[in-house]
Amino acid sequence: MVQAVAVKKFFIVFRETLRGSNKYYAWLAFLSFLILLGLSAYIDQLNRGLISTAMRDQVSWGMYISNFTFLVGVAAAAVYLIIPAYVYKFKPIKEVALFGELLAITAITMCILFIMVDMGQPFRVWHILPVMGAMNFPSSLLAWDVLVLNGYLTLNIIIVFYVLYRISHGKDYLPSIWPLIILSIPMAVSIHTVTAFLYNGLPARPFWNASIVAPRFIASAFCSGPALMLIIFQIIRKIWKLDIENRAIFKIAELVAYAMAINLFLLGAEVFKEFYSGTIHVYPIKYLYFGLHGHANLVPWIWAATVLNIIAFILLLLPKTRENFLTLNMGCAFLIIGVYIEKGMGLVIPGFVPDTLGEIYEYIPTMQEMVVTVGIWAAGALMYTLLLKATIPIYTGKVKF
Amino acid sequence: MSKIRSNPSGVKLDRRTFLKGAALGLAGTALPLDKTDASFWEAFFQKHFREMNDDEKKKVIQRLEKEYEQKYKKAIHIGSEKPMPGVLFGYGLDLSRCIGCRRCVYACVKENNQSIDPQVHWITVLRFKKGEKWIDLEESEKYYNPQNVPEPGYFYMPVQCQQCENPPCVRACPTQATWKEPDGIIVIDYNWCIGCRYCMAACPYGARRFNWGEPKRPAEEINPNTHYLGNRPRYKGVVEKCTFCVQRTRNGRYPACVEICPVGARKFGNLLDPQSEIRYAIEHKRVFRLKEDLNTNPKFYYFFAYGR
Amino acid sequence: MGSKKKSFLLSFGLFLFLLLFSNAEAVEQDIPKKFFVPPPPFSPGIYPCSQCHAGMPANAKPRKLEMMHQDIVLKHMPGGWCFNCHNPDNRDKLRLANGQLISFEESYLLCGQCHGTVFRDWKTGLHGKRTGMWNGEKQYLLCVHCHWPHEPTFRQLQPMPPPARPSNIK
Numbered sequence: 001m002v003q004a005v006a007v008k009k010f011f012i013v014f015r016e017t018l019r020g021s022n023k024y025y026a027w028l029a030f031l032s033f034l035i036l037l038g039l040s041a042y043i044d045q046l047n048r049g050l051i052s053t054a055m056r057d058q059v060s061w062g063m064y065i066s067n068f069t070f071l072v073g074v075a076a077a078a079v080y081l082i083i084p085a086y087v088y089k090f091k092p093i094k095e096v097a098l099f100g101e102l103l104a105i106t107a108i109t110m111c112i113l114f115i116m117v118d119m120g121q122p123f124r125v126w127h128i129l130p131v132m133g134a135m136n137f138p139s140s141l142l143a144w145d146v147l148v149l150n151g152y153l154t155l156n157i158i159i160v161f162y163v164l165y166r167i168s169h170g171k172d173y174l175p176s177i178w179p180l181i182i183l184s185i186p187m188a189v190s191i192h193t194v195t196a197f198l199y200n201g202l203p204a205r206p207f208w209n210a211s212i213v214a215p216r217f218i219a220s221a222f223c224s225g226p227a228l229m230l231i232i233f234q235i236i237r238k239i240w241k242l243d244i245e246n247r248a249i250f251k252i253a254e255l256v257a258y259a260m261a262i263n264l265f266l267l268g269a270e271v272f273k274e275f276y277s278g279t280i281h282v283y284p285i286k287y288l289y290f291g292l293h294g295h296a297n298l299v300p301w302i303w304a305a306t307v308l309n310i311i312a313f314i315l316l317l318l319p320k321t322r323e324n325f326l327t328l329n330m331g332c333a334f335l336i337i338g339v340y341i342e343k344g345m346g347l348v349i350p351g352f353v354p355d356t357l358g359e360i361y362e363y364i365p366t367m368q369e370m371v372v373t374v375g376i377w378a379a380g381a382l383m384y385t386l387l388l389k390a391t392i393p394i395y396t397g398k399v400k401f
Numbered sequence: 402m403s404k405i406r407s408n409p410s411g412v413k414l415d416r417r418t419f420l421k422g423a424a425l426g427l428a429g430t431a432l433p434l435d436k437t438d439a440s441f442w443e444a445f446f447q448k449h450f451r452e453m454n455d456d457e458k459k460k461v462i463q464r465l466e467k468e469y470e471q472k473y474k475k476a477i478h479i480g481s482e483k484p485m486p487g488v489l490f491g492y493g494l495d496l497s498r499c500i501g502c503r504r505c506v507y508a509c510v511k512e513n514n515q516s517i518d519p520q521v522h523w524i525t526v527l528r529f530k531k532g533e534k535w536i537d538l539e540e541s542e543k544y545y546n547p548q549n550v551p552e553p554g555y556f557y558m559p560v561q562c563q564q565c566e567n568p569p570c571v572r573a574c575p576t577q578a579t580w581k582e583p584d585g586i587i588v589i590d591y592n593w594c595i596g597c598r599y600c601m602a603a604c605p606y607g608a609r610r611f612n613w614g615e616p617k618r619p620a621e622e623i624n625p626n627t628h629y630l631g632n633r634p635r636y637k638g639v640v641e642k643c644t645f646c647v648q649r650t651r652n653g654r655y656p657a658c659v660e661i662c663p664v665g666a667r668k669f670g671n672l673l674d675p676q677s678e679i680r681y682a683i684e685h686k687r688v689f690r691l692k693e694d695l696n697t698n699p700k701f702y703y704f705f706a707y708g709r
Numbered sequence: 710m711g712s713k714k715k716s717f718l719l720s721f722g723l724f725l726f727l728l729l730f731s732n733a734e735a736v737e738q739d740i741p742k743k744f745f746v747p748p749p750p751f752s753p754g755i756y757p758c759s760q761c762h763a764g765m766p767a768n769a770k771p772r773k774l775e776m777m778h779q780d781i782v783l784k785h786m787p788g789g790w791c792f793n794c795h796n797p798d799n800r801d802k803l804r805l806a807n808g809q810l811i812s813f814e815e816s817y818l819l820c821g822q823c824h825g826t827v828f829r830d831w832k833t834g835l836h837g838k839r840t841g842m843w844n845g846e847k848q849y850l851l852c853v854h855c856h857w858p859h860e861p862t863f864r865q866l867q868p869m870p871p872p873a874r875p876s877n878i879k
Contacts, residue, residue, distance in 0.1 A: 048615075049637040050638065051614035056613065057609075057611060061602060119595055119638070120594070120638025121594065122595075124594075127449075127576040127595050128575050128597075134593070136576060142597065143575045146575065202573070202602055202603050204603055280539065356606060357560060358540065358541045488844075500863070500866065503868050506869060507869050522872050525872070544871040544874065545868075546870070550865060660840045663838070663866065665836065665838035665839070670843050678839070681833045685835075686835075
């Protein structure tokens with residue numbers, strides 16, 4: 001009987017995702033088209049092997065892992081909303097923190113997809129699981145990452161479900177869930193720290209083997225995630241006619257500016273250490289910023305990212321531009337692009353160029369890789385759309401039990 | 402059909418129709434459908450090599466031998482020789498002798514059943530210019546192709562798996578698919594590797610190779626004397642590397658690269674035996690190990706036997 | 710005068726004897742085992758040398774060879790000549806500096822007279838190529854398998870093809 005009620009409730013919520021304007025259906029169709037495209041590219045990759053990508057022994061990780069790394073940052077950023085919302089009881093943000101957690105769930109799911117498409121033997125994925133497989137814990141940082149990512153995912157799902165359940169029954173949710181919410185703060189920091197350590201712990205790759213990597217990861221994550229949230233809030237506000245206070249948006253933007261300041265400072269510290277000491281470890285960062293032996297594929301990208309980050313920092317720092325929606329959105333967009341380059345390909349590729357024996361192979365992703373990547377982003381967008389579609393009616397009190 | 406099963410609602414469904422339906426349902430998931438027999442699932446659920454007892458190992462090896470025979474139309478023996486007690490393998494390479502002829506690279510391919518297309522080599526020979534910088538890896542050249550070697554003014558350094566005592570790749574592997582054997586060789590269970598390539602990122606010597614595509618090699622070029630942890634044919638999407646020819650060395654033989662080297666620059670033996678060639682080299686010659694500062698403790702020693 | 714010559718001859722003889730004796734002893738101590746080597750790399754049909762040289766007088770004068778062995782231009786030991794190594798009386802043998810005759814299978818003893826450190830390394834298995842078992846029977850190669858004794862510098866080889874560049878692996 002209890003199950004029947006639960007199923008019924010699920011369908012009531014699920015029905016909400018099917019209702020919408022023509023524009024909504026067009027959006028879903030568009031995303032589905034991209035997903036199918038990505039899926040077909042992936043099936044081709046599955047048949048031919050990863051040779052369909054541009055990755056080779058010299059550069060053995062590429063676009064997939066770059067996207068994974070960026071998205072871990074986005075997922076971790078949910079706490080950026082949680083801290084002021086729940087800990088400091090900043091009410092305007094508290095009301096929208098839920099959407100941040102939904103974004104975290106989506107981002108982690110995308111992370112898992114990006115790892116899956118990068119695997120040479122995806123059907124053996126159970127080998128990595130504890131008990132069932134032979135997880136190399138605590139030795140392998142990748143094993144740690146599997147644990148913390150899934151832990152964070154589970155935690156966020158529990159929080160979101162519980163909060164929605166309480167809201168839908170017209171009850172207060174905070175008293176019983178807040179320990180989990182507090183727990184999610186160190187968890188968010190840990191997923192990003194562990195992912196940073198994944199790179200950091202490899203003495204074979206001097207570009208990654210710098211203690212500053214984890215702090216830089218966190219600083220940049222606290223930029224890109226909330227920046228993405230700011231844009232999403234405005235879209236939600238427009239489509240659902242939701243009451244999200246400007247105050248909340250401006251406050252988050254201000255925090256992003258501070259995070260970016262730290263991010264730029266850490267970058268400067270890294271640049272100084274590498275170039276001033278000029279050991280053999282300088283080659284990868286030289287390749288990244290100036291090119292090496294005539295190979296300079298990443299140079300325009302990383303300078304674009306650096307310039308975009310600095311402009312975004314200024315736009316979000318000055319109250320005048322921060323509180324103007326045109327410049328605010330420009331700042332957010334610049335920042336997302338900047339961090340996507342810097343914490344994506346800009347982080348992963350120089351780890352492999354030059355490779356451990358000094359060879360330079362310039363990696364440019366193949367069309368197939370890009371289509372799969374777009375497919376996963378479309379899957380993430382679809383997932384987030386459906387999650388919003390299902391939860392906003394509960395959030396606004398339209399659906400009540 | 403002999404096996405007719407009826408479901409609760411009384412609708413009769415024979416096994417083949419049922420399988421067909423199931424197969425159609427699975428079509429999108431790209432599972433190998435032609436292998437609906439038990440062996441596919443046996444392979445899927447195969448245990449980690451180190452968790453198998455001798456009986457299980459025997460069974461798995463029999464199945465693999467059958468699979469290989471079907472694929473290559475010739476009998477392939479898969480050995481599972483255990484490490485010899487009191488043996489720790491070590492390798493020496495005389496940089497004052499190596500002429501960079503790459504005979505070792507191809508002898509290795511011949512012995513160890515690497516894929517010909519896409520090309521997989523376990524040994525990389527680097528060329529350096531004599532003079533100011535000497536062994537500066539950033540200045541090394543891997544694709545040199547002169548008429549004759551050695552070229553005046555250059556020297557050569559082959560690099561392959563250094564069989565570290567403190568291997569970063571083993572630490573990195575999330576599934577324990579690669580490990581250090583008691584005789585010091587780092588091996589991979591090709592049926593357990595998930596192909597995440599974290600070990601390749603972790604290896605400071607560029608020794609690990611990935612099967613980016615389906616490994617292809619003419620059946621007549623397959624070396625039928627193999628070892629489970631060594632040179633048996635590999636799969637698409639798994640990592641492989643030099644094992645000091647485990648299939649040869651555990652039977653007392655020299656690795657293939659040692660035997661082919663026309664200048665005798667390659668030395669091999671038991672590090673625990675004071676009479677071995679490798680011990681003589683370490684004790685009497687100028688020795689170094691690559692990237693010693695990383696504390697990987699390679700068992701691959703580069704040495705200079707002579708000036709000239 | 711006569712006694713002086715006599716005593717000189719005697720002492721020289723004694724010296725030679727000691728040299729021979731001590732050397733032979735040293736050789737015996739140094740090489741407790743016989744090395745397992747493949748046959749020496751003779752040019753086809755050239756051995757035994759006595760098939761031509763038997764009865765031919767030995768000519769100790771350094772000159773350009775015109776009748777036979779024209780390919781041999783000695784680039785080993787400036788000022789050296791055939792009989793530094795080859796035995797003039799029985800060409801099927803080599804001759805050490807101490808006069809001891811050795812077979813071509815033992816030519817490493819001859820090379821070892823000058824190249825002592827290399828010879829030492831060769832015996833331990835460090836110099837030159839070994840095949841066989843790392844923990845058992847090994848096959849050695851003679852010096853002359855790799856170094857043509859008349860011009861011993863290791864000759865250049867054509868290298869095997871370079872690996873495929875990553876961008877060409879498709």
